[in-house]
Amino acid sequence: xxxxxxxxxxxxxxxxxxxxxxxxxxxxxxxxxxxxxxxxxxxxxxxxxxxxxxxxxxxxxxxxxxxxxxxxxxxxxxxxxxxxxxxxxxxxxxxxxxxxxxxxxxxxxxxxxxxxxxxxxxxxxxxx
Numbered sequence: 001x002x003x004x005x006x007x008x009x010x011x012x013x014x015x016x017x018x019x020x021x022x023x024x025x026x027x028x029x030x031x032x033x034x035x036x037x038x039x040x041x042x043x044x045x046x047x048x049x050x051x052x053x054x055x056x057x058x059x060x061x062x063x064x065x066x067x068x069x070x071x072x073x074x075x076x077x078x079x080x081x082x083x084x085x086x087x088x089x090x091x092x093x094x095x096x097x098x099x100x101x102x103x104x105x106x107x108x109x110x111x112x113x114x115x116x117x118x119x120x121x122x123x124x125x126x127x128x
Contacts, residue, residue, distance in 0.1 A: 004070035007116070011074035011109055015081040018106040022085040022093035031093035032102040050083045068124075071117040078109040 025031040036046065057076040061069050082092050082104070094102035 004067040004120075007113060008070040008074045008077070011077050011113065014105050014109045015077045018078070018081040018104055019084060021095060022089065022104065025095045026089050026093045031095045032097065033089075033091040034094045034102065035091050047083070047086060050079065050086065054079055054083065068117065068120065071113060071120065074113045075110055075117070078106040078113070081106045 022031065054076055057072055057079070061072050061076065064072060086092050092104070094104050094107075096103050096105070096108075
């Protein structure tokens with residue numbers, strides 16, 4: 001898969017963009033504050049859960065082959081942007097709202113890259 005590495009670079013760009021948008025829109029009070037983890041689910045321990053998930057993904061990056069490594073790393077870097085925003089602002093800043101669902105570009109990237117990663121895994125295992 002020749003697009004795995006470019007996806008990582010695009011994810012890094014969206015990570016930085018998400019942080020900049022979040023801080024800017026938070027200062028102007030133009031974002032929806034998301035206290036939960038995924039889809040607004042609240043567990044009360046969002047930062048430790050996020051750190052655990054990033055550590056788990058980092059372990060996978062270390063153990064997996066080259067192409068899938070870049071895809072997992074892309075998901076990690078996008079998740080890291082939300083974690084950094086949560087640490088500095090206390091919440092994740094969601095600034096896109098569609099059909100009563102609020103999210104940010106890091107969330108979009110995580111979902112799209114997860115779908116791509118799942119497809120890659122399904123196709124690579126079906127060839128064996």
